[in-house]
Amino acid sequence: MSQNQPILRLAGLLKKFNGFTALDSVDLSVSEGEFLAIVGPSGSGKTTLIRLLVGMDEQTDGTIWLRDERLDTVPANERPTCMVFQSLALFPHRTVGQNIEFPLKIRKVDAARRKERALELLNLLRLPEHYYDRRINECSGGERQRIALARALAFDPEILFFDEPLSALDYRLRKTLEKELKDLHQRTGKTFIYITHSLEEAMVMSDRIAIMRKGQFEQIGPGEEIYARPQSRFVAEFMGEVNLFPARPGEGAHAFEGLAVDDKAAAQQGLIAAEGAYLMVRPEKVRVLEEGERADFTTAGTVHAGYLLGSRRQYEIERGDQKPLIIEIVQDGSPPLADGARVRLGFDAGDTHLVERD
Amino acid sequence: MKTGRFLTAALYLYGIAILVALYLPLLSVGFASISKSRYLSFPVRRYAFEWYGEALSSGTVADLVVTSLITAALVTLVSVVVGFFGALAFARYSWRYRKLFQKFVLLPIFFPQTVLGLALLMWFNAIGIVPSWKTAVVAHLVWITPITTLIIAIRAYSFDxxxxxxxxxxGCTTLQTLKEVTLPLLAPGIVSAGLFAFLLSWGNFPLSLFTTGADSTLPEWLYAKMVSGYSPLVPTVGMLSVFASALLLLIAIAIPFLINRARSTESA
Known part of the structure; x- marks a missing residue:
């Protein structure tokens, strides 16, 4: 999907508010037709970034390039980009049709052509044509999402930005719209840049995920890669439930807190217990060991709490004063682990990943 | 929530009591204006409408109406324009001392109007301006602009x-944004602010008393005639003033309705 020429390029983009650095000299390059999700907790700078990109705010330093042209010097209303707002920002005093046609009206497209395009977009977004004359307040949450999207597509932007538009919807509707959005991205071939604090949303839809932390990109890459090989503890924890074992460099080349280790297997995988590093294993990779069964890394503890997660069951395993271990076992009909039972746990070096920093 | 029979009755009673308290006194002026006798006494023995004819043909009354009308119209126009931009400044932009300024702007509402009138009169004298209906416009603005600002600001705060x-x-320029989005959304606030401004100026007595100088507005004249030289012309002119206000109110209520209709035919 990605082509060579980047459609959008940020170089050293910096934004300060009264001495507070909201965006700390970020660089980024987005390919034509890509679906990029920018994910981060609140306050990580993602909203600041998108506001700079659409021109609602001005950067303190740095540049934004759209292909070969400077974008940051262009006023917001002249930028060939469009954003779907968190609140959707549909005009309550206009009908659905008038909302969708709005960007065309501003461009002085004649009324007949405008209506034709609005009806096309209603079709594209699977809304019935008679919605054209509806009032916004007569539409449901999901319909409003589609109308906002149709309006943004009517603008025909080079890049379409999304500022967490699905965050206010209930779970099922959100899931449906996530899939529709991904489908729409494929059908229109446009470049989508989607901001969200929900990793799940980012994973479902995007080609690449950029994780933000304290005004910087912590890691950028395809979802699978970020999930399997996070570069920092922050990303590892942000990408879902995870077990992290701090390195104990003083105790051996492959020593991690609370784990018995098979040194040969650990060495083969290059799992060096460097200062500040963590050994990471996802809950679904940890097994409950039978009597005498071996694993590259082993530990033991007491079953503390169990939660049913649909197809899997999650347990917290208490291990003295160390952080409880989280494990997930696929429901296969075997009886659940009893509360308070002593268990031996293990996982293999190949299922782990070395996280190098905090 | 389902209201019980007792509560419903109590609510009706309350409503009726309020209406009676508000409108019964007005009714007595109405009766006085159509009574043939010089002073009002119940029951009214003979009705006459001659004072209405008198009022409508009187040059004095016409002058008063013109003065009051021009004053109120100017006050409405200026206070709504100033209030509009003031409200936007509060609701849209954050600047230093914004909160403080917001409170100061509203302060004149809380002054007793007589004190405000006196203060303004002394001020006009101090800077050598001869009071006339024009100074009254300024006085009304001091008191009414905060109100229009407040009304429009409430609306401005309520939209995203x-x-x-x-x-x-x-792609909208600043002007297009104002025309396509801001103004239509603030329109209800602007209309009600304008209505308030007009009616408050039209009926204002204390500020006008101090600041009109040799000119006279309707309420001032009504008061002067009450004090000396009463005739049934007083309640008659009073009633006409009420009718004028009511008419304005009806027009104001009709405006959004008419706009909506025009808009729906435009889009069709």
Missing amino acids: PALEEAARDM
Whole structure:
């Protein structure tokens, strides 16, 4: 999907508010037709970034390039980009049709052509044509999402930005719209840049995920890669439930807190217990060991709490004063682990990943 | 929530009591204006409408109406324009001392109007301006602009600033944003602010008393005639003034309705 020429390029983009650095000299390059999700907790700078990109705010330093042209010097209303707002920002005093046609009206497209395009977009977004004359307040949450999207597509932007538009919807509707959005991205071939604090949303839809932390990109890459090989503890924890074992460099080349280790297997995988590093294993990779069964890394503890997660069951395993271990076992009909039972746990070096920093 | 029979009765009673308290006194002026006798006494023995004819043909009354009308119209225009931009400044932009300024702007409402009138009169004298209906316009503005600002600000606060940003994002210039988004959304606030401004100026007595100088507005004249030289012309002119206000109110209520109709035919 990605082509060579980047459609959008940020170089050293910096934004300060009264001495507070909201965006700390970020660089980024987005390919034509890509679906990029920018994910981060609140306050990580993602909203600041998108506001700079659409021109609602001005950067303190740095540049934004759209292909070969400077974008940051262009006023917001002249930028060939469009954003779907968190609140959707549909005009309550206009009908659905008038909302969708709005960007065309501003461009002085004649009324007949405008209506034709609005009806096309209603079709594209699977809304019935008679919605054209509806009032916004007569539409449901999901319909409003589609109308906002149709309006943004009517603008025909080079890049379409999304500022967490699905965050206010209930779970099922959100899931449906996530899939529709991904489908729409494929059908229109446009470049989508989607901001969200929900990793799940980012994973479902995007080609690449950029994780933000304290005004910087912590890691950028395809979802699978970020999930399997996070570069920092922050990303590892942000990408879902995870077990992290701090390195104990003083105790051996492959020593991690609370784990018995098979040194040969650990060495083969290059799992060096460097200062500040963590050994990471996802809950679904940890097994409950039978009597005498071996694993590259082993530990033991007491079953503390169990939660049913649909197809899997999650347990917290208490291990003295160390952080409880989280494990997930696929429901296969075997009886659940009893509360308070002593268990031996293990996982293999190949299922782990070395996280190098905090 | 389902209201019980007792509560319903109590609510009706309450409503009726309020209406009676508000409108019964007005009714007595109405009766006085159509009574043939010089002073009002119940029951009214003979009705006559001659004072209405008198009032409508009187040059004095016409002058008063013109003065009051021009004053109120100017006050409405200026206070709504100033209030509009003031409200936007409060609701849309954050600047230093904004909160403080917001409170100071509203302060004149809380002054007793007589004190405000006196203060303004002394001020006009101090800077050498001869009071006339024009100074009254200024006096009314001091008191009414905070009110229009408040009314429009309430409306401005209640709509999502992202609407304006979205308009800009989709290519609107500042002026287009104002025309396409801000103004239509603030319209109800602007209409009610204008209505308030007009009626408050039209009926204002204390500020006018101090600041009109040799000119006279309707309420001032009514008061003067009450004090000396009463005739049934007083309640008659009073009633005409009420009718004028009511007419304005009806027009104001009709405006949004008419706009809506015009808009729906435009889009069809």
